Amino acid sequence: MNVPVATRLAHTGEYYFSRKLRELAALNAAGANIISLGIGSPDLPPHPSVTAALAATAAQPGAHGYQGYQGTPALRQAMADFYQCHYGVALDPAGEVLPLLGSKEGLMHVAMTFLDAGDAVLIPNPGYPTYRAVAEISGAEVREYDLTAVTGWLPDLDALAQTDLVKVKLMFVNYPHMPTGTAASPAFLARLVAFARAHEILLIHDNPYGFILNETPPVSLLAVPGARDVALELNSLSKSHNLAGWRVGMLVGRADLLAAVLRFKSNMDSGMFLGVQQAAVVALALGADWFEELNATYRARRALVLALLRALGCQPEPGQTGLFIWAAVPPEYADGYALNDAVLAQARAFITPGGIFGSNGLGYVRASLCQPEAVLREALERVEEMQKERHAERSEASRWDT
Structure with missing residues (x-):
């Protein structure tokens, strides 16, 4: 029997890393011993x-029964x-906090x-591919806004305001930004809030990277005056607390x-395991020592990854934050893609x-x-x-050319 796939998936392929990790696993099973510097899955324990x-x-x-759809009061308070x-x-834990099975959900x-x-x-x-996927699956029209090195990987809000925004209902933003590692200043976030208010756009700020290798205090969009009228913020314990596989957001x-x-949401899941919720309460209460230790490890690793990229002739963007370069x-x-293919085949x-x-x-x-570090x-x-x-090889080719 032929079962057609729903048209809502017409423009949505399998997530890149889902496919790529499967390919790398096949190569490793064949003895290739590939070192993956791809996905940002913390290897450190909680x-x-x-x-x-x-x-x-x-x-x-x-502890093993269904839990509430809004999480426990203790988790919301934490x-x-x-x-x-x-x-x-300041958030009211009764209504202004909704625990999630990860922020991707x-x-x-x-x-x-x-x-x-x-x-x-x-x-x-550039941006997190899931933004496009969820927009397409919902049936909405996707409109890209450009981030480039010329603009410091920040959107040109003045130029964006000159476009037709009548049908725009949501805007996904993400600072510190993935993949570029760019942080946004409170002044820029204030301009972003003013833009959203002027054009009646709901901002969805995805904010999971603020505690990793960030030399400035982490910033929430909701700290901007007036932001609560036009913004929701997603956050996660995946990167900041090494709980990626636990799915806590x-x-x-x-x-x-x-x-x-x-x-x-209440039609999509049946709550988070109580043990994970109780553990998340403990994680959220960890102090500055936890983040200092975490970042000391990442600083040492960053030096090695920078050396690797520079050995390839790449030019890393300065002032990056987060788990990537x-x-x-x-x-x-x-x-x-061409560099990726070469490194995969030759290194x-x-x-x-x-x-x-x-x-x-x-x-x-x-x-x-x-x-x-050893890897x-x-x-x-x-x-x-x-x-x-x-x-x-180039020297040999040059010798023969002459």
Whole structure:
């Protein structure tokens, strides 16, 4: 029997990393021993107190049933306290905090709650591919806004205001930005809020990277005066607390908007395991020592990844934050895909081509910091050997040409 796929998936392919990780697994199964610097999945463990809380709760006989769709009061309070402590943002845990099974889930919930066919949504180019996917699945019209090195990877709001924005209902924004690692100043975020207010656009700020290698205090869009009228914010414990596989995120903002999202979400899941919620409460209460230790590890790794990219002739963008390094591809390669292919074939290492994030990323690659230093040193050695061989080949070719 032929079962046609729904038309809503006509423009939505399998997520790039879902496909690529499967390909890399096949290569490794064949003995290739590929070092992946692709996906940003933290390899470091959570704090011991967090795993202890999970284990202690899991040992309780009554902990394994369905949980509430809004999370436990303790988890919502912990999320509100986290925002007060780190962002200076006061949230009512009863209505202004909605725990999620990861912030990626929240993107779909938001799109399906607020977007109809005929609506338009602004997404960044380059940007997280899931923004486009959830917009397309919802039936909305996708409109890209450009981010480039010339504008410091920030949108040109004045130019955007000159376009037809009548049908635009949502705008996805993400600072610190992935994939470029760009941070946004409070002044820019204030301009963003003013733009959204002027054009009656709901901002969806995706904010999971503020605690990784950020030399300035983390910023919440909701700290901007007036932002609550025009913005919701997604956050996650995946990167900041090494809980990527646990799937703990949150959506925060106006209670009426969160109530609307809950209408959709409550039909999609049956709550988060109590042990994960209790562990998240402990994680959210960790102090500055946790982040300092985490970032000390990432600083050492960043030095090795920068050396690897520079050995390839890439030019990393300055002042980046987050779990990745974004770098311009050298002129000898057509684009990031070509460099990715060469490194994979000749150095048995995988770096992400920037084109997967949009056309403005074609001339770039992104490398993850989520590998131990020993693995990163091996990757660097492989790249250096690759470059020596390429240099020898070019020298030999040049000798014969002359």
